[in-house]
Amino acid sequence: MYFSTAGIEVAIWVPPLVAFIISFFTSMGGISGAFLLLPFQMSVLGYTHPSVSATNQLFNIVAIPSGVYRYWQEGRMVWPLTWIVVAGTLPGVFIGAIVRVAWLPNPGLFKLFAAGVLLYIGIKMMRDMLNQSGRNNGKGNSEKRLQTLMKAWRSGGTTARPSTVTHFNIQRLGFTFYGESYDVSFPGIFFLSFIVGIVGGIYGIGGGAIIAPFFVTFFGLPVYIVAGAALMGTFVTSIAGVAFYQAIAPFYAHLSVAPDWLLGILFGIGGMAGMYLGARCQKFIPSRAIKWMLTGIMILTAAKYVLEFFG
Numbered sequence: 001m002y003f004s005t006a007g008i009e010v011a012i013w014v015p016p017l018v019a020f021i022i023s024f025f026t027s028m029g030g031i032s033g034a035f036l037l038l039p040f041q042m043s044v045l046g047y048t049h050p051s052v053s054a055t056n057q058l059f060n061i062v063a064i065p066s067g068v069y070r071y072w073q074e075g076r077m078v079w080p081l082t083w084i085v086v087a088g089t090l091p092g093v094f095i096g097a098i099v100r101v102a103w104l105p106n107p108g109l110f111k112l113f114a115a116g117v118l119l120y121i122g123i124k125m126m127r128d129m130l131n132q133s134g135r136n137n138g139k140g141n142s143e144k145r146l147q148t149l150m151k152a153w154r155s156g157g158t159t160a161r162p163s164t165v166t167h168f169n170i171q172r173l174g175f176t177f178y179g180e181s182y183d184v185s186f187p188g189i190f191f192l193s194f195i196v197g198i199v200g201g202i203y204g205i206g207g208g209a210i211i212a213p214f215f216v217t218f219f220g221l222p223v224y225i226v227a228g229a230a231l232m233g234t235f236v237t238s239i240a241g242v243a244f245y246q247a248i249a250p251f252y253a254h255l256s257v258a259p260d261w262l263l264g265i266l267f268g269i270g271g272m273a274g275m276y277l278g279a280r281c282q283k284f285i286p287s288r289a290i291k292w293m294l295t296g297i298m299i300l301t302a303a304k305y306v307l308e309f310f311g
Contacts, residue, residue, distance in 0.1 A: 004260075007256070016269045018037070019037060019269075024274040028290050034056045035118070038204060048107040049256035054204065056204035057264075064234060067231050071227060071228030072228065075163060076162055088191070092200070093200060095201060097201045101245075110202075114302075121210060164176050193233070215230070224282070
């Protein structure tokens with residue numbers, strides 16, 4: 001099947017199948033999978049126009065609601081955290097879209113930029129996990145306890161909601177998750193979200209792939225809580241991103257800027273099924289295993305981009 005905006009020809013079953021496989025695994029870490037769909041589109045399908053970023057965000061819009069719904073069902077949505085993420089990333093996404101079209105239309109430079117982002121996050125997560133490996137027995141027991149309690153809540157063995165907001169103001173956000181207390185800075189999360197919004201707007205991922213590891217690494221939040229907030233933030237900012245790319249397309253007539261709607265929807269259908277199943281299975285997977293999976297994917301993807309740029 002030929003996709004005119006993307007300028008590529010591919011079997012109609014390939015996009016949903018690839019999106020399903022990617023999203024199943026990445027959604028466990030609060031990531032839609034868009035950051036891996038982009039290299040697939042560019043390197044495998046040969047879709048290198050700036051509109052690939054908008055198409056990626058269209059995938060997010062179609063795919064993410066199923067994962068968010070599952071996390072909400074299981075009581076793992078800390079809504080104040082989600083709204084801070086949305087408020088911070090929205091303005092950044094608009095800035096990122098302009099940067100992508102005006103200064104990074106060249107596929108080679110764009111790949112190098114993407115490699116830098118993914119490599120930094122991947123190495124940071126790997127170092128943190130290695131440093132904690134010798135002093136993590138208490139946390140390991142805590143994680144097992146969280147998994148046991150989540151399974152009990154889901155099966156009806158306990159009526160206590162997994163998460164409860166304890167305080168929320170312009171300075172701090174506090175909540176509990178199965179008896180563990182967390183307290184984070186409102187301005188810190190907002191500023192991080194703004195920066196992530198710019199990078200996510202350039203890359204076409206909505207920011208979830210970047211903000212989830214940062215929340216886990218810098219703020220010490222549990223991946224079981226981060227996942228839902230990151231996905232919801234990505235969903236809202238992706239709507240804004242697609243609308244903005246579509247709006248500025250007439251001003252860049254010499255470039256393909258608006259999304260390929262059919263291709264993005266096909267990716268989204270596969271991603272929708274993958275995210276729902278991934279969110280459902282996440283509670284059975286140790287968070288450390290999820291972190292290592294995300295770290296490996298980021299570093300390998302970044303290395304591939306660097307090799308392609310210099311090769």
